[in-house]
Amino acid sequence: MSSATNCGFLILTCLLDSLMKYPRERSRGDYMKSDAHESKKLCYLLLGTIFLITVCQPFAGAGGNSQDSPLEGNPLPASVTEIMNDTKYDHAFWGILVEDLETGEVVYQLNPEKMFIPGSTTKLYTGAAALDIIGADYRFETPIYARGNVDSSGNLNGDLILVASGDLTMGGRTTPDGKIDYTDIDHSYANSIGNAILTTPDPLSGLDQLAQQVSAAGIKSVSGDVIIDDRLFDKINPPDSANDYTLTPIVINDNLIDIMVKPAQPGMAAEVDWRPQTAAYAIEADVVTTDANETARIEISTGGPGIINVSGQVPAGEDTIVQTYTVDDPSSFARSLLIEALERQGVKVNASVKGNNPADLLPATTNYSEFERVALLTSLPFSENLKLIMKVSQNMQADSLLPLMAVKEGKRSFWDGLIIERSFLEKTGIDLNAVSISDGRGNSPADYMTPRTTVDLLRYMSSGNDSQVYRDALPILGVDGSLATSVGPESPAKGKVQAKTGTTAKYDVVNDRLILCSQALGGYMNTSEDRKLAFAIYVNNVPVKDVKEMKQVSNDLGSICEAIYEEN
Structure with missing residues (x-):
């Protein structure tokens, strides 16, 4: 497999101030229209505070389910590879790491050491640091x-x-x-x-x-x-x-x-x-x-x-x-x-x-x-506020955690908070050479991480006094927050996965479509055999023709969770 090319970014100003300048055309019955005119309007509408607007270059030679060399772990379930081999992922780049929290066994892995655009899974890092620095029981x-x-x-x-x-x-x-x-x-x-x-x-x-x-x-x-x-x-x-x-x-x-x-x-x-x-x-x-x-x-x-x-x-x-x-x-x-x-x-x-x-x-x-x-x-207690930030992916509040951490350490700025977060991450033992973070919410073009660093962080946070607080703050698959509709009500994995979502998208002007620079999911799972797993799933650079297909990518990650749940 050839090495990945660098990914350049251009931030487009399409957030609240811009949204106020343009009419908002939206009808629940018309959300999924696929004609080009409506698609363009929906693209400009949807790429707001929940999505980072970027321009991404595909990773050269990085097929949907390829990896550099054989690694330990079981083959991915057939239903997972079937999802990854769908034609919409022909130019995408996948990263997966699943580990048993009790034995340390690598259950599945694919490109675990490659850096991915994380979207709001960055909040896993920000939230963990804030929980450590501010404290679960702290009251303002x-x-x-x-x-x-x-x-x-x-x-x-x-x-x-x-x-x-x-x-x-x-x-x-x-x-x-x-x-x-x-x-x-x-x-x-x-x-x-x-x-x-x-x-x-x-x-x-x-x-x-x-x-x-x-x-x-x-x-x-x-x-x-x-x-x-x-x-x-x-x-x-x-x-x-x-x-x-x-x-x-x-x-x-x-x-x-x-x-x-x-x-x-x-x-x-x-x-x-x-x-x-x-x-x-x-x-x-x-x-x-x-x-x-x-x-x-x-x-x-x-x-x-x-x-x-x-x-x-x-x-x-x-x-x-x-x-x-x-x-x-x-x-x-x-x-x-x-x-x-x-x-x-x-x-x-x-x-x-x-x-x-x-x-x-x-x-x-x-x-x-x-x-x-x-x-x-x-x-x-701060533990309640963390739940709000993680469940609904509250961007302003996630970014606010950085200066609040700074204040707890006698400092004053957003940038001080990032330095303090680094000190916390050093304590977790994750490979900081495989992490790049420049905000709290997961909106910066400098934000990158690997499946390995995310799982290592999740492992660190799975023990200690704050482990349950951290886990309880995450959205629950099929139940609440940003994972409420990722699987159906009859899914066997419903309620068994607690994980943070991440989405980074842009509008492809030439092709009049969306590009998902990243769809991500990282968190914990109790499987059908009661195995306790930590996992990170990333897919970068997925062309989608409309909003319905964009939602399907998110649902595919939910289906991958279902497969992992049932196979273990």
């Missing part, structure tokens, strides 16, 4: 301080200051039983793949709790301002994220405004609702309901400071369509929402709800001991 504490004196009438002659702690949900996903809520398709993917499902808890629940405590502390009015202290770490738009989000220690509703569009009768205006609602943002809607056979087309754009324009059309009978708008200033957004939460609790604030966060009025970070703490929000 977000205080509010009163700067100034409270007089006999309950008026604070000064300011309320919320000090952001890096809590990535701020109580907005907490369920009554003390868990973090998530859905199989997170709202952070609403603009890219559609069909997003909103969680049940009120995204403002945490701010409401803080406001209740401020009121209970005897404060009835605030003559000064409300300020968000967001200085915990250096804010950054992660490289290769096309500026679709800012990493910041203050996060409310993932710093998104959810926009719900519900059709009415043909010819009538569609109903447009949104959450969280705040006076800081107004929505101007012009969405009409069309006949049922028309295609949904929704465009979201900025109409000026604090104005969100929602326009387009939705067909009658369509389910409510969820889209999102990314706020451009998370601290000012949080400030407005906190002022409104205070007012709901009867605390009158003299400052305007609208306007920028007055960060220039913040005290030195060493001065908070001089002020009275009047409220405190304590998060769920």
